[in-house]
Amino acid sequence: MDETVKPLRIPPQMSVYADTHGIFHLVQSMVSSLVIDQPDDPISYLIRFLQRSSVDIPKIMLLGPPAVGKHFQAKKLSAELRAVHVTTDSLLQDQSELGEQELPAELLSRLIQQRLNEVDCFNRGWVLEGIPQTRLQALSLQQVGVIPEHVVMLDAPDDVLLERRMGKLVDPLTGDVYHQTFTWQVDDVIAQRLVKDHGLSENQHLAELQRFRCEVTGLMSAYQHVLKTVNSNQSYTDVYQQALAFVQTHRRSRTPRILLFGRPGSGKSHQARLLSEKYKIVDVCCGQLLRSVAADGSSLGEKIQPYLDDRRPVPDPLVLQVLEQRLSQVDCSCRGWVLHGFPQDLQQAKMLQKSQQQPNRVFFLELTDDICVERLSLRATDPWSGESFHGVTRPAPNSQVQDRLRTRPEDSMQSVTDSLNQYRTHTASLQSVYPDAILIDADQDPHSVFEALESRLNTV
Template sequence: MDETLKPVRIPPHMSIYADKHNLSHLVQSLVSSLVVDRPDDPISYLVDLLQRSRVDIPRVMLLGPPAVGKHTLAKRLSAELKAVHVTMEGLLEDQSELRALTEQVTQDVPADLLVQLVQQRLKEVDCLQEGWVLEGIPQTRLQVLLLQQVGIIPDHVVMLEAPEEVLLQRAQGRLLDSLTGAQRLERGRGLSEEQLLAELQRYRCEVTGLRSAYQHVLGVINADQPHTDVYHQALALVQTRHYSRTPRILLLGPPGSGKSLQARLLSENYKMVNVCCGQLLRSAAADGSGPGALVQPYLDDGRPVPDSVVLRVLEERLSRVDCSCRGWVLHGFPLNLQQARSLQETQNQPNRVFLLEAPDHVCLERLSLRTVDPLSGERYHTVTRPAPSAEVQARLQTAPEDRLEEVTQRLNQYRVHCAALQSVYPDVIHINANQNHLSVFEALESRLTTN
């Protein structure tokens, strides 16, 4: 083959290094700061920025209606995260006229001035080095847009919710903890019931815009529960890290758990390359070049392809430019401890491993009851998709690998090796595959880019 026509390959260790040091997030953060601040000397600016700040510091916004418990929670979170607690009162310490105004109606502070005060505070050394928890700001969609324009974008937004009657009781200082009998929160700002209702109405008018603006980093927590529970839920949320990295996903699970279907859904929705080991070996054998030439004799004789040959074919495929740039989802390999260890020794280690779990009787039903129409190629299932007519039913055939004895043997082999496979991947994420395939996909999606 002409060398200029060979598939371009990117060394996999480049992606591994980028993932390890979270370079995508670092570059995005630096470029964002550049275009927002527009310094005259970009190089000196970046050097100074890298020396003064850290990429992994907490950047948290805590939102919610009045009397929902934002201040109490923000104090605990900032103490636990060792971050700076930024409040409206703190921002207005040297703004006597505005401070007098906010004691009556916080929302009347001009949005541009409020954003300017927030920007000045978050650029101070303590916030740059330790991170920040911003309490009760922003309060409107306009404030959100202005904050975004100056480059203030949180990693997490925690929104507290509680019924109106609970908020009214808290504001009046009458709400007791049902477990301890103690008053749950401190007395509020002394607003009358009429003033509180007015603030609640203003919040309701803005909350949809706030949710929409921060939907990708938003976590909503029910605040009408013991404060300790609220705190632990909020802490778990803000300690979750979202990573921008090239996906290298490995799907494990028994035959019939839905690995092929989930791999196809991931590939369609996230444009990653779907790598089915069995299909890859057949394609390589049909191509007949490179390591594929070694595969065909084994397929012809019905013998298992040696692990060394499988790994050569896999490495060749996973190092192509589409896998390096778009990422990949691998299924059908590894099947045992030795294969898993061999894969870990290559430059194509997965950065996310999912184990689809389903009981044997479910897997048996899914596989042994499926058939194919030899004329149309359509697949049917006795329970979930029966043949449309008696004529079609009469000609349906069961694939050799779907016969009951074969499926049972494959399941037994999987169970023998399952524990050993998990020992190679201690961070494997367990997914309940005994449910609707869309629910399984949602569970996979929720853990793709988080720790």
């Protein structure tokens, strides 16, 4: 083997192109559909797949207890998204031989699979109402390849659900459900033909409700990564808007290139470390990177070292050169990165925008100056290891480390005040460069901040 062969490097522009045009998501969708549907003619299948109006067709499940409003919301969502509304009744309308007995999970799954593979559902997507009802059904659906992109779980207190059952009215022509209190926006012609719903009796309703309560934990566990729970004990328009906003988000498979902004003390380094540890992406702290390059003895490091020695800002071109070298390495290109500490002003942001290393997720950690100062007063560094610790979020592991901790010069009150003033001066211009950046409330425990970041990593 020729040991002089250098490892393959992926040009940064390849990842940028793939992200811009959704290539990773497209390929993932194509391969997933092929493996699930296993068509006899894969090429024709993929051509038909690509000819659809959009790869992001709706694949939605709307779940919840009896009388929670599933039918109403599912019908509105399917109309808005132009997707096919699929119900248990519509599945069984041509299956009279099955009678009224409860269907085994395997049979129900096959019926649903057949329906969702028909041309209308394949091309337009689907909204599956009230199915599955049990974890066993959910697992059976997963086995036959019925996997939703979004699951909306409606819920409300039992007494509210009982009240809704008692006031339910049905349009005998369309099957639409109305309620004199909750959903009564209907014209006089329809109102005159509405009849009282004679579906479930009170005892049957309570039995169905009890069954749902027993199964809901398993259902939520089966779909936890694509699930949103919506409180249905509010106006039906508010419920609809929350459900619609959720199902209109789309998850993307993209190499993470994350940019974190925030005041000193907002937790950028801590959140970057958590992201790096969980998602195996490269944590790139600009300040640490400059110190590392300055210490490696390279010609570029020799240019940087005098600025660090004199505690002067390293010129922007040098900083960008160091960053581009680091972010173009194989680990960053393949696994992704989270960058913090750069850019700090408008000029630096524009320089980064013109480079090949553009972020695809930008977050601003929002915090007040007072809280930042309070946090920084508890921060110290171990001179032996160079690690930073915090009295609350990351305490020293033992008393020996605690005794040798020192406050860094940049954490002095004067330095912190200057840094906060500088950040405040440039925040508006930085946000103008990244208008789609997401604001995260950093005035909460680090775990909650991390959860907020996580929830927005793969959505657009």
